Amino acid sequence: MAEQWTGRFGGLGLAADQELLYLHLLGSQGLTAAGLAAAVGMGTERASAALGALADLGLVERPAPDGTVWRTTAPDVALEELLLRRELELRRTRGRITELLRTYRRTSTGADGDLVEVITGREAIADLWRSLQLGARGELRVLDKPPYIRRSDPELELASLARGVRMRVVYESQVLRDHARLAEIHRYTEAGEQARVLPELPLKLALVDDCWALLPVSSGTAEQSVLLVRPSSLLDALTGLFELYWSRAMRMPPPDSTEPPRDRHHQLLTLLAAGLTDESIARQMGVSTRTVQRWVRELMDRFGARTRFQAGIQAARADLL
Structure with missing residues (x-):
């Protein structure tokens, strides 16, 4: 042949x-x-x-x-x-999805079958999340914290960004202590992802195009089941929850340790506000832990603060955060 x-x-x-x-x-x-x-x-x-x-x-x-x-x-x-x-x-097929969904809802069992679906099994969850990412057209919003089903696929997110999908992600500061994960996040932000950070997040959450939400059934260490939420008052509430944490989160600073002193202080304050340890801050800024501690002391002296928390309040009042 x-x-x-x-x-x-x-x-x-x-x-x-x-x-x-x-x-x-x-x-x-x-x-x-x-x-x-x-x-x-x-x-x-x-x-x-x-x-x-x-x-x-x-x-x-x-x-x-x-x-x-x-x-x-x-x-x-x-x-x-x-x-x-x-x-x-x-x-044309995409336009028929709504019609198919109505048929699916009519045949679903249980009152909650229309709005919330339970997905069980690690592989099934990973496949669902991949499908939702591939199908996103407008925006992906994520509250990101461990544990993870599997290691993320950077090419999948980069492809979504390349086709114009807006991405906003709030990371729990614990994630940023992983050097490899931090480098991955910086790759995303360079491609257009908007990233912020908070010391703690209440749950993992992904919102896709105002059409779906994905969140764990429980907050245990191993995810075996997730909820897929369709348009409803529950989806509206989850959207509001994301926006609340987004508004409170600090912007992720760029991975650049060659900034002028004022910008370096801004980066330091942002990382401190995000709850990172001195060791994690030192690794991200490319300096020693003792240097970070010295900078923190300089900031506290600058604002006349006796604690880091007081220095953060003074910095916010001075519009440095």
């Missing part, structure tokens, strides 16, 4: 026979149906049917009335047109 099916055009709706014939004809040009069938190890009748389907898709030209030779059309034009057609079909 001259070609092997790769499935590379499966997203365009091409079946195995169609792809095999298209790829072979693309590299040969000007073959009869019988010649193509022999080249790929396929029956002539089966090859003719596949070629007819390719012609309907605009990928090949049918033989002239006085000929038997098949040829491909220009791939850039033909494939672009086919892609546009597929995108239109997908948009």
Whole structure:
């Protein structure tokens, strides 16, 4: 057989026979149906049917009335047109989701089946979260804290940001003590994520496009079940909860230790307000723990404060936070 099916055009709706014939004809040009069938190890009748389907898709030209030779059309034009057609079909299908959801709700058991669904199992939860991320079109809002189902997929979030999805994330300061995780977060913020930090968060929460919320059933150390919440007063309440914590959180400072002193003090105050330890602050700012302690003492002296908390209050009053 001259070609092997790769499935590379499966997203365009091409079946195995169609792809095999298209790829072979693309590299040969000007073959009869019988010649193509022999080249790929396929029956002539089966090859003719596949070629007819390719012609309907605009990928090949049918033989002239006085000929038997098949040829491909220009791939850039033909494939672009086919892609546009597929995108239109997908948009139409997306428009039917609401109708399908109504049918699903009518057949769901239990009064709460319409609005809240329990998802059980680590793999099922991870797959659901991945699907929600891939389906996001407007905004993702997240309260982020351990434990995690599995390590995050940076490429998935970066792809969402690249296609214009707005992302706002509030991280619990405990997360930032992991150097690898912190580097990952900085990668996200450089790509456009808006990140803030708080000493503690009450729960993990993800909001997708004002359509869904995902949160754990319990706050234990191992997540085995989550709630998928659809549009309802509960979803509105969870949205309000996120916005409340977002408004209270401190902006994540950039990973840059070469800033001028005033900016360095601002970064230091932000990290202190986020609840990070001296060791974590030193690691993030690229200095020693003793240097951090010295800077903290300088700030306390500057504001005439006897405690770090008092220094934070004075800094907020001075618009340094």
